[in-house]
Amino acid sequence: MTADLRHLLGLALAIVSFVGTIVICALPQWRVTKIFQQSSIIASQMFTEGLWKVCSTFSAQIVECKEYEKTLVPIHQDLEVARAFTVIAIIMGVFGILLGAAGSKFMNFVPDERKRSKMAMASGVVCLIASIFVLIPICWTTTTTTIQDNYNNFLPYGTLKMEPGTSLYIGWITTALLFLGGGLLCSSFICQDGTD
Template sequence: MSARCTHVLGLLLSIIGFLGTIFICALPLWKVSAFVGSSITTSQIDFVGLWVTCVIRSTGKMQCKSYNSIQDLPQDLQDARVLIVFAIIIQFCGILLGVGGSKCTNFIPDARRKTKADIASGVLFLIAARLVALPVYWTTHAIFKDMFNPDLTNNQRTELGASLYIGWVSAGLLYLGGALLCCSYFCRN
């Protein structure tokens, strides 16, 4: 594959991973729990996210509430909030460097500096992929650990939310995109 195709493919995969990271930051779907009372009229579904927690009652009414303080958030989600925000900032810088290092732009006139921008962009995406994968792994591990905890009732157990699945895919795309951007240097030489 040519250097230009490798660069474009790496940048495209990284941008898709960036969008996925924004989704997992914004969506309140990290942990999902369902509570069913003695009758169907007392059932509710709880969604826990990084910024808000939402409840859908059996009537179809949805209520979302932001956290009053950071102590209201479980420890794994407190850490996830910080790491995901840092990952978004790093990915944005990586996109700027990746676009600047592209052969079809004139932001950086020197070819050697464009190559350095490509490598720096790839390294930033690899770091961001690690920052996305860590909190997704921690939260997944905590959910699986609580799933088999005999001290918890069925109503206290949580399940994997959609944000965790999107997070795994986003981290994989960021790893692949960052690696392709770093490899585009070797394709040029």
């Protein structure tokens, strides 16, 4: 695979993972808490927590989504840290994509070949750092959700179930794509002769 193709593929993966980072930031599905009645196996009430709001669902219909500041429900510490890390990852993703586009041979922003390849390397490094900023809150929230669910299993009535939400699964995929895109952008810098 030539360095130009690696650069283009890495940039495409960075753009897709940037969109994924925006999606996990916006979705209110980081943690799902289901409340079961003692005589039923179907959840009677469900709460989904996101970075910006919490939603309550009754009988499979969304009743209400409110921001944390407008409710009595406090935001968990892991979600508060995830909020900051995800916003930082989005900002870094913008810079990574702009550096990658400016360092591309297909766009003639920088005429010097060496400067272009250095911009591609910087783009890859920024994408790799952004992937770490997505990975940390995803791991932390997954771990705390699992620990809290295991603690809730020891309750005598056993009616509370906590699960990872959709945003965490999208976050794992986004992290993998960011790592792969950043690696491809960095490897396009290493192959300066245009071939392997």
